Amino acid sequence: MARGACPALDAPMLTGDGYLSRIALIDAITPDQLAALCSLSIAHGNGMLDISARGNLQIRGLTLASAAELEADVRALDLPLREGLAVEWSPLAGLETGVDPRPLGLTIMEAARTLRGSLAPKLSVVLEIDGLIRLDDLLADIRLVAAANAGWNVFLGGTRQTGRGIGCVSDENAADCVAALLDHFASLGPKTRGRQIDMSSLPENVQHHLKPATPLHRLPQQSLFGLFAVSHRTHALRIALPFGQIKAKALAEFAQQAEGFCIESIRPAPDHSLIVFGHEKACANLHGVAEQVGLIVKGDDPLRQIDACPGSPSCNSARLETHALGRFAASETPTLFDGSLRLHLSGCAKGCAHPTPSPLALIGTENGSHLVFCGKTTDTPIKHLAPTAEKAALAALARLIETTRRDGETNHDCLVRLGPGGIAAALGEGP
Numbered sequence: 088m089a090r091g092a093c094p095a096l097d098a099p100m101l102t103g104d105g106y107l108s109r110i111a112l113i114d115a116i117t118p119d120q121l122a123a124l125c126s127l128s129i130a131h132g133n134g135m136l137d138i139s140a141r142g143n144l145q146i147r148g149l150t151l152a153s154a155a156e157l158e159a160d161v162r163a164l165d166l167p168l169r170e171g172l173a174v175e176w177s178p179l180a181g182l183e184t185g186v187d188p189r190p191l192g193l194t195i196m197e198a199a200r201t202l203r204g205s206l207a208p209k210l211s212v213v214l215e216i217d218g219l220i221r222l223d224d225l226l227a228d229i230r231l232v233a234a235a236n237a238g239w240n241v242f243l244g245g246t247r248q249t250g251r252g253i254g255c256v257s258d259e260n261a262a263d264c265v266a267a268l269l270d271h272f273a274s275l276g277p278k279t280r281g282r283q284i285d286m287s288s289l290p291e292n293v294q295h296h297l298k299p300a301t302p303l304h305r306l307p308q309q310s311l312f313g314l315f316a317v318s319h320r321t322h323a324l325r326i327a328l329p330f331g332q333i334k335a336k337a338l339a340e341f342a343q344q345a346e347g348f349c350i351e352s353i354r355p356a357p358d359h360s361l362i363v364f365g366h367e368k369a370c371a372n373l374h375g376v377a378e379q380v381g382l383i384v385k386g387d388d389p390l391r392q393i394d395a396c397p398g399s400p401s402c403n404s405a406r407l408e409t410h411a412l413g414r415f416a417a418s419e420t421p422t423l424f425d426g427s428l429r430l431h432l433s434g435c436a437k438g439c440a441h442p443t444p445s446p447l448a449l450i451g452t453e454n455g456s457h458l459v460f461c462g463k464t465t466d467t468p469i470k471h472l473a474p475t476a477e478k479a480a481l482a483a484l485a486r487l488i489e490t491t492r493r494d495g496e497t498n499h500d501c502l503v504r505l506g507p508g509g510i511a512a513a514l515g516e517g518p
């Protein structure tokens with residue numbers, strides 16, 4: 088699969104542990120359907136299941152032949168599969184009060200069908216409302232953010248914070264405006280991304296839909312976790328997969344128990360999470376089951392602040408036991424995780440778990456590992472660590488923060504103040 092490509096159910100991607108198929112959903116599924124997907128993971132793959140940072144299910148460890156069988160079996164489950172352009176909205180859409188972005192999203196997907204093959208494979212459209220779970224941090228080629236009264240503010244590229252605003256479109260014209268933008272992307276070539284668009288040369292059929300941007304709600308960002316009410320009759324339990332991955336057998340057990348508790352539906356969600364919907368008591372009952380099968384049940388669990396690829400021994404390219412190291416960091420160096428400092432543990436320089444820059448990254452190499460500060464896995468490291476020195480380095484970093492952090496500083500602020508030189512010095516002698 089070419090660089091920049093995106094795995095799908097009909098386009099598995101070769102990874103270090105075989106082919107990976109992605110199952111993107113546009114709606115929730117039943118606990119029984121989730122259990123069936125777990126069975127398919129065991130039957131066709133290596134029995135490991137991911138939920139990606141964008142909230143897509145992934146089945147790993149496939150061959151090309153078993154991926155084709157998986158596709159046929161998944162289609163037979165009659166799931167609400169998303170095909171074609173990735174248009175994403177809150178997993179609570181339609182359940183919480185406020186704007187329901189789904190009709191607009193479905194119209195955009197339909198309009199994009201004729202452009203299949205002409206758009207960048209990873210191109211995405213994000214529809215953002217100020218709901219209980221926000222998608223602010225997801226990169227989007229086109230982002231529509233619901234305006235305070237009506238209409239949508241349109242941004243190109245980046246996150247909600249970094250995207251470039253091009254104006255506001257009315258509810259009635261939003262789908263046509265996005266369709267015209269997609270046509271423009273296609274006319275510029277199948278690799279065109281939102282961040283590359285020249286704002287001064289937007290075509291007339293885009294511009295005539297746009298008015299000056301209107302004020303946004305600007306509510307503080309929130310991303311609820313654990314048990315919460317979505318509406319007066321529906322509760323939700325949001326839990327997460329450590330490092331975005333779980334054994335299909337464990338998830339199947341969770342799904343079967345959910346069925347037993349009369350949970351109405353389950354939906355994979357951003358940040359490697361899973362949301363179950365049902366009555367309050369059913370969701371509360373499932374909380375203990377989630378913990379038993381190894382899911383993250385607390386929002387402040389340090390594991391939620393660690394990005395780790397499968398690593399060694401799962402991936403053939405790996406030179407670092409990422410999951411074991413991540414569990415060590417979460418339990419032995421919790422000081423590191425105040426919410427400001429994500430840690431990226433990567434088995435090799437490919438950086439599958441977090442392709443964008445991280446505050447701290449440890450990358451396995453042929454000869455020990457690299458520590459990168461505020462960068463990507465391929466950036467120049469501030470320190471080369473000898474083989475098996477990673478745990479000691481994490482402990483030293485935690486001590487450094489404990490002893491040097493000033494009042495009012497976050498961990499991230501503290502390390503930025505110390506700089507690469509100060510951090511490297513605290514880790515001892517050597518390159």
Ligand code: SF4
Nearest residue numbers: 103396402434435439
């Ligand atoms: S980043 Fe991790 S999962 Fe990706 S190829 Fe390297 S070791 Fe394998």
